[in-house]
Amino acid sequence: MKTVLSGIQPSGKLTLGNYIGAMKNFVKLQNDYACNFMVVDLHAITVAQDPKALREQSEAVAALFIAAGIDPGKANVYMQSHVPPHAELGWILTTLTSMGELERMTQFKDKAAGKESVGAGLFVYPSLMAADILVYNADLVPVGEDQKQHLELARDLASRFNHRFGEYFTSPDPYIPEVGARIMSLDDASKKMSKSNPNPGSYIALLDTPDEIRKKISRATTDSGKEVRYDPAEKPEISNLMSIYSECSGKSLAEIQNEYEGQMYGGFKKDLAEVAVSVLEPLQKRYYEIRESGQLYDILAKGADRAMETASRTLNDVKERMGFLLPR
Ligand code: TYM
DSSP, rough: OEEEEEEOOOHHHHHHIIIIIHHHHHHTTTTTTEEEEEEEEEHHHTTOOHHHHHHHHHHHHHHHHOOOOOTTTTTTEGGGSSSTTTHHHHHHHTTTOOHHHHHTTTHHHHTTOOSOOOHHHHHHHHHHHHHHHHTTTOOOEEGGGGHHHHHHHHHHHHHHHHHHOSOOOOOOEEEOOOOSSBBBBBSSSSSSSTTOOGGGSSOOBTTHHHHHHHHHHHOOOOSOOOOOOTTTTTOOOHHHHHHHHHHHOOOOOOHHHHHHTTOOOOHHHHHHHHHHHHHHHHHHHHHHHHHTTHOOOOOHHHHHHHHHHHHHHHHHHHHHHHTTTOOO
């Protein structure tokens, strides 16, 4: 069975962008792959986190994985920090990564822009992400478009290691959805929908109430003109809403365009809000059930134990190939 690995940061509220770009595919892949889905707390601390908020968000993201439909009997669900080989292989891969490669990362450039002081962790973030993937020799990595460049680094590091120390790592392929790879902000379709946007009207959080969802969608910016037509260059805002509609309803963009031919934006937005609510309401119900069930820590412990088996084996192999003394 081939292997899948992905992670989500517990650094704020998860959005519909995280769901459509990543989580929805986690659920899809779990039946056909050996899956590992982590809450990447070690990545989250590359920017300052309040300890109480980090703890709460970590539990929330883990519970959202399950609420979204990940079956912990099939996939390993765990905290990145519970499997120490991630951090250790992360360090090893950092030593194989060049400053230039890290300087070219657009996520680093965006996050560092305008800051007086930038943490070194933010800079080496992509090497740790490469370790997350390579420590399981993952074949496939379901992510949104914004993670593509990080994945290319993981591929480069795999081949660099193989070249220097002998064929070992699998080159991981990205698994990026065709329609929902980059869900844009509701108030500005030139920006990615993001949990770190200070305007909550710009994103739909997975735990927004149905009324909040309706309000946010009715206030979403729309392009001038009237037609509901998919044309990201000419009509970026309506195209973004159509992508959300398509991903939440399972209808194709063409079907949606036909359905709303000759109609105004208002009716389309109203229907879109109901489609989004119909996906998020049952997810939220499961989320609160899981949080109250007291099962979360048990699920995380089992997931980490299973993940640890593969991860520690890889780390040993890597160290042996590189010439580390292994304890006897
Ligand atoms: P993070 O936590 O920023 O986002 C989690 C996942 O959600 C996707 N995503 C989106 N997809 C579509 N539209 C959007 N607006 C949108 N916003 C976010 C992201 O692409 C991502 O797939 N570096 C990663 C976490 C990570 C990781 C890994 C991922 C750490 N190690 C190993 C894969 C493999 C990140 O910051 O994701």
